[in-house]
Amino acid sequence: MPYYHTPYAVPKLEDDASRHLESYPARISDMMGIDLPTSLIPNWKEEFLKIFRELLNHYKELRVMLDACVRCGNCADKCHYFLGTGDPKNMPVARAELLRRVYRRYFTPMGKLNPNSPDCAELSEKLLKEMYIYFYQCSECRRCATFCPYGIDTAVITMGAREILARIGLGTKYVTEVVNKVYQTGNNLGIWPEAWADSSQFLEDELEEIFPGQGIRLPVDEYGADILLVAPSADNFANTDTMMGYAVMFHAAGVSWTTSTYCDEGGNFGMFLNYKNMRKVNNRIIIAGKELGVKTILWGE
Amino acid sequence: MLDFDPSFPYHICDFAWKLMEKGAFKIDKSMNDDVLVTYHDPCNVARAAGFFEPPRKMTRYMANHFYEMHPDTIRERTYCCGGGGGVLADELTDLRTLGGRARAEAIKNLGKKLAREHNGDVRKWTPNYLCTPCAICKASLPDSMSRWNVLSDWRGEEESEVCVVGGVHDLMLKSIIF
Amino acid sequence: MSFAGVFFSLLAYAALLLFVIGLIARIIFYAKTPTPLKIPITPAPKTAFGVFLRMLADLFLFRRVLRSNLWLWAGAGIFHICLWLVIIRHLRYFLYPVPDWVMAMQDVGYYAGYAMPFALLFLLARRLWYEKEVYISTFADYFALLLLFTIACTGLWMTYHGRVFLIDVKAFILGLYSFSFKPPSTHPLFIIHLLSVFTLLVYFPWSKLLHAPGIFFSPSFFQKHNIEKKRHINPWDYDVEPEPFYTLKDKEILADLKKRAAEMKKYDRTK
Ligand code: SF4
Ligand code: SF4
Numbered sequence: 237m238p239y240y241h242t243p244y245a246v247p248k249l250e251d252d253a254s255r256h257l258e259s260y261p262a263r264i265s266d267m268m269g270i271d272l273p274t275s276l277i278p279n280w281k282e283e284f285l286k287i288f289r290e291l292l293n294h295y296k297e298l299r300v301m302l303d304a305c306v307r308c309g310n311c312a313d314k315c316h317y318f319l320g321t322g323d324p325k326n327m328p329v330a331r332a333e334l335l336r337r338v339y340r341r342y343f344t345p346m347g348k349l350n351p352n353s354p355d356c357a358e359l360s361e362k363l364l365k366e367m368y369i370y371f372y373q374c375s376e377c378r379r380c381a382t383f384c385p386y387g388i389d390t391a392v393i394t395m396g397a398r399e400i401l402a403r404i405g406l407g408t409k410y411v412t413e414v415v416n417k418v419y420q421t422g423n424n425l426g427i428w429p430e431a432w433a434d435s436s437q438f439l440e441d442e443l444e445e446i447f448p449g450q451g452i453r454l455p456v457d458e459y460g461a462d463i464l465l466v467a468p469s470a471d472n473f474a475n476t477d478t479m480m481g482y483a484v485m486f487h488a489a490g491v492s493w494t495t496s497t498y499c500d501e502g503g504n505f506g507m508f509l510n511y512k513n514m515r516k517v518n519n520r521i522i523i524a525g526k527e528l529g530v531k532t533i534l535w536g537e
Numbered sequence: 538m539l540d541f542d543p544s545f546p547y548h549i550c551d552f553a554w555k556l557m558e559k560g561a562f563k564i565d566k567s568m569n570d571d572v573l574v575t576y577h578d579p580c581n582v583a584r585a586a587g588f589f590e591p592p593r594k595m596t597r598y599m600a601n602h603f604y605e606m607h608p609d610t611i612r613e614r615t616y617c618c619g620g621g622g623g624v625l626a627d628e629l630t631d632l633r634t635l636g637g638r639a640r641a642e643a644i645k646n647l648g649k650k651l652a653r654e655h656n657g658d659v660r661k662w663t664p665n666y667l668c669t670p671c672a673i674c675k676a677s678l679p680d681s682m683s684r685w686n687v688l689s690d691w692r693g694e695e696e697s698e699v700c701v702v703g704g705v706h707d708l709m710l711k712s713i714i715f
Numbered sequence: 716m717s718f719a720g721v722f723f724s725l726l727a728y729a730a731l732l733l734f735v736i737g738l739i740a741r742i743i744f745y746a747k748t749p750t751p752l753k754i755p756i757t758p759a760p761k762t763a764f765g766v767f768l769r770m771l772a773d774l775f776l777f778r779r780v781l782r783s784n785l786w787l788w789a790g791a792g793i794f795h796i797c798l799w800l801v802i803i804r805h806l807r808y809f810l811y812p813v814p815d816w817v818m819a820m821q822d823v824g825y826y827a828g829y830a831m832p833f834a835l836l837f838l839l840a841r842r843l844w845y846e847k848e849v850y851i852s853t854f855a856d857y858f859a860l861l862l863l864f865t866i867a868c869t870g871l872w873m874t875y876h877g878r879v880f881l882i883d884v885k886a887f888i889l890g891l892y893s894f895s896f897k898p899p900s901t902h903p904l905f906i907i908h909l910l911s912v913f914t915l916l917v918y919f920p921w922s923k924l925l926h927a928p929g930i931f932f933s934p935s936f937f938q939k940h941n942i943e944k945k946r947h948i949n950p951w952d953y954d955v956e957p958e959p960f961y962t963l964k965d966k967e968i969l970a971d972l973k974k975r976a977a978e979m980k981k982y983d984r985t986k
Contacts, residue, residue: 330850
């Protein structure tokens with residue numbers, strides 16, 4: 237196409253090219269920890285439709301976006317997973333169509349008049365499986381939305397679908413584990429507060445070696461600091477240079493700051509699961525900010 | 538020094554850039570000459586929050602060799618690193634490196650473009666530092682970089698190195714002087 | 716009063732009623748549903764006026780299509796422009812006396828009428844040509860295209876090559892206003908044209924053709940990017956019960972958390 241540039245040639249369609257890339261199912265302990273059913277509930281069909289209806293009444297975006305798509309294909313070659321795998325179901329529009337077919341079947345007059353039309357899909361185990369695979373192959377990045385003439389955001393549809401899947405008992409191991417870890421330890425990596433403090437101490441020592449005599453600090457849990465830094469927990473362990481970078485920056489700027497062991501995580505994996513967990517994870521930040529009496533909250537990189 | 542609205546959470550790059558603009562930090566740019574930097578917009582920071590400029594300006598302020606990739610692969614049109622949305626799981630490594638291919642190829646294309654402009658070798662002009670303010674990108678992209686062979690000779694060492702993925706404040710740590 | 720007059724008039728009323736009710740019901744639905752999340756597509760305008768301008772660009776220039784797919788932009792653009800011109804041209808059958816500006820648009824509408832079927836054919840060909848498009852196209856897409864194509868072709872044929880008594884057509888339409896059930900022209904082309912239009916009207920509020928009103932209700936479009944100024948409140952937010960706050964010094968809470976985490980792990984082993 238004349239205007240649009242892709243870094244490499246758009247692949248040929250290849251059916252089911254990434255079907256085998258399926259996330260592991262969630263562990264029982266994690267699902268319990270985050271207040272979701274531990275495995276697929278027996279009356280999942282009714283529950284599916286019930287939650288779906290609730291979502292349609294709660295989210296304007298979901299309703300509009302399920303209705304308005306014209307299948308123009310503008311978004312198709314914009315998804316990096318489609319570019320990478322060539323699986324047609326990874327085209328944003330096809331991904332959304334998984335849920336849209338169910339929507340048409342149960343929530344529009346068309347589907348009620350003619351349930352067997354090719355545009356509708358009956359809820360079935362097979363479809364559920366497909367949803368589980370392909371909705372967990374979306375990274376909710378919203379690149380597709382940038383190009384859609386109606387601003388149809390497949391991420392919203394993915395979030396809706398995941399909300400339903402999670403609440404009927406289908407979560408992935410990775411996401412549920414991370415959210416559960418946040419509830420237990422305050423961060424995604426499952427670092428206990430003591431370990432967080434140790435690590436901060438270690439980085440302080442490092443900084444002392446690089447900038448001797450400066451006394452650059454990485455404060456933990458300090459009441460009355462000006463700034464609460466909510467950085468991704470990985471910064472303290474994997475990308476330590478970044479964490480030291482913050483410390484140096486704050487030191488040079490001369491402001492008082494702190495991290496909190498109650499919430500030392502900037503990434504919210506609740507968003508990748510369902511709304512309630514997203515809210516709960518976010519809530520921790522506000523609580524930490526209030527309890528520590530900080531003036532403002534900064535997100536880490 | 539703090540003239541921020543205290544009730545609103547900010548991104549740290551916003552904070553840092555506002556101070557940097559006023560010259561609050563002493564930066565020795567030449568410390569970052571060993572890296573050829575390009576900037577990857579994380580979806581959440583760029584597309585979701587509309588936060589494009591401060592990290593870029595910071596990087597430009599701290600590094601001499603900063604180049605942008607093709608406009609269709611940055612800013613609001615940026616590609617996801619491939620690891621967002623819970624795809625960072627180990628069992629999905631294949632998927633997320635496939636998803637990260639777009640970014641890897643975009644960097645290689647930048648290398649080709651720079652080589653053409655400077656009449657140089659492609660490897661020499663392939664960026665060796667991908668700057669991105671996102672922990673998930675930093676965890677996910679290195680796999681893609683090695684899978685799709687984003688190799689750089691910028692440092693001029695004997696063996697080409699795989700492009701490193703790091704943060705904005707890493708550059709600050711390297712270049713700040715007290 | 717003839718049978719045909721009553722029959723087609725009643726059909727026309729029914730189709731119009733279904734169209735209007737359906738559309739209004741849809742729009743009320745959209746308007747009433749809350750938007751819990753702040754999801755403007757950035758870079759987004761910060762003010763309502765900016766949103767309005769952006770909406771104009773998207774409505775009239777198809778900005779988003781333009782920057783990613785030139786062919787689609789041309790095809791869809793020509794089709795939509797022609798559609799509007801032809802609709803304006805048709806006002807001459809609906810208004811009495813006919814305003815001057817409608818008469819002035821007749822010539823333009825004439826050419827638009829010729830271009831429309833070609834644009835539709837192009838859009839159809841695109842769907843059949845590209846592998847990706849074939850995959851994502853559904854029955855509804857072909858149906859809508861073919862329906863519009865039928866309408867366009869019959870209309871065109873009728874105007875320039877068939878012998879349809881325009882007097883009859885106009886009498887029928889004006890008769891609808893006064894419930895006088897005038898018979899329409901019985902030319903087969905006109906009957907097909909009329910029935911297709913009725914189908915389109917009924918089909919519109921329940922199909923992908925909703926993209927026309929939908930674009931105004933798409934939160935990623937109409938939301939302002941003003942997160943710094945105003946906090947976005949979710950109207951139906953859940954009350955969540957927070958876990959107790961702790962710092963490093965709250966040894967009991969930490970010990971308790973650890974115990975709970977270890978206990979939870981047991982469920983996995985017994986699985
Ligand atoms: S770009 Fe939008 S309207 Fe077009 S197919 Fe994709 S989601 Fe549908
Ligand atoms: S939001 Fe999902 S479907 Fe859309 S481009 Fe990103 S990964 Fe693909």
